Amino acid sequence: MAPGSDPLAICGRVHSVETFGTVDGPGTRLVVFLQGCPMRCAFCHNPDTWGFGRAGAGDAGGPGRDMSVAEVLEAFERNRPFYRTGGITLTGGEPLAQPDFVGALFEAAHASPAGRIHTCLDTSGATFDPARPERFERALANTDLALLDIKHSDPAGHVELCGMEGERTLALAVELCRRRIPVIVRHVVVPGITDAREELEGVGRLIARWDNVVGLDVLPYHTMGVAKYERLGIPYPLAGVEPMDASRARELRSTILAARERARAARG
Ligand code: SF4
Numbered sequence: 001m002a003p004g005s006d007p008l009a010i011c012g013r014v015h016s017v018e019t020f021g022t023v024d025g026p027g028t029r030l031v032v033f034l035q036g037c038p039m040r041c042a043f044c045h046n047p048d049t050w051g052f053g054r055a056g057a058g059d060a061g062g063p064g065r066d067m068s069v070a071e072v073l074e075a076f077e078r079n080r081p082f083y084r085t086g087g088i089t090l091t092g093g094e095p096l097a098q099p100d101f102v103g104a105l106f107e108a109a110h111a112s113p114a115g116r117i118h119t120c121l122d123t124s125g126a127t128f129d130p131a132r133p134e135r136f137e138r139a140l141a142n143t144d145l146a147l148l149d150i151k152h153s154d155p156a157g158h159v160e161l162c163g164m165e166g167e168r169t170l171a172l173a174v175e176l177c178r179r180r181i182p183v184i185v186r187h188v189v190v191p192g193i194t195d196a197r198e199e200l201e202g203v204g205r206l207i208a209r210w211d212n213v214v215g216l217d218v219l220p221y222h223t224m225g226v227a228k229y230e231r232l233g234i235p236y237p238l239a240g241v242e243p244m245d246a247s248r249a250r251e252l253r254s255t256i257l258a259a260r261e262r263a264r265a266a267r268g
Contacts, residue, residue: 103138204259
């Protein structure tokens with residue numbers, strides 16, 4: 001092995017680690033929040049993960065810290081008995097902004113001498129580049145489950161809500177489908193922005209295209225991130241928007257699923 005090529009020594013820029021996560025993938029999981037995201041979703045409750053932590057990059061978010069593949073695996077092994085039905089989730093920020101780290105960690109997790117570790121990638125696809133598939137090969141080849149954030153079904157609405165086009169997300173969705181990687185779609189419903197019937201039906205039609213979608217999480221907008229914006233001195237984009245009731249989010253989920261079924265039936 002060439003000097004410096006030890007995959008266990010590859011470092012990711014990490015914002016924080018949650019030891020017993022229960023909402024980011026199946027079972028109880030080690031959840032690693034990676035630093036850096038190019039999107040600026042108006043509802044984001046983790047603005048402290050936006051900055052890429054590179055000196056002189058002018059990032060507003062926190063700088064994070066380096067953590068090696070070996071260190072993440074050690075953190076997992078310390079509590080392995082609790083993760084029996086879980087595994088490791090990489091989220092952020094945007095994990096695919098650091099595809100080498102994701103690939104090295106997930107590959108090592110699968111090859112763990114103590115037993116294969118289930119891997120889950122929580123991504124918006126914002127940094128996926130279909131023109132450079134080799135950059136993402138190792139990461140995707142070792143992903144057991146993807147949590148794919150669909151922010152908005154309408155291209156203009158996506159730009160308005162997230163400050164970026166959604167084309168990379170769609171390209172990643174197609175790639176995940178091609179690879180038959182199971183996907184749970186996640187969609188945040190914001191009152192007055194993404195809760196209109198037209199938008200929900202648009203999401204339903206969109207996800208009807210992908211046969212690998214095994215679940216849909218409709219997440220009600222909440223305001224728990226407001227204090228972070230204040231701390232970082234960033235104006236809160238959704239000031240005055242009330243949180244959404246969880247029961248309302250469940251109703252809206254039904255609207256999306258009904259539209260999905262209609263689209264699939266029409267497709268035959
Ligand atoms: S993609 Fe995720 S981390 Fe990035 S701005 Fe949107 S909600 Fe925040």
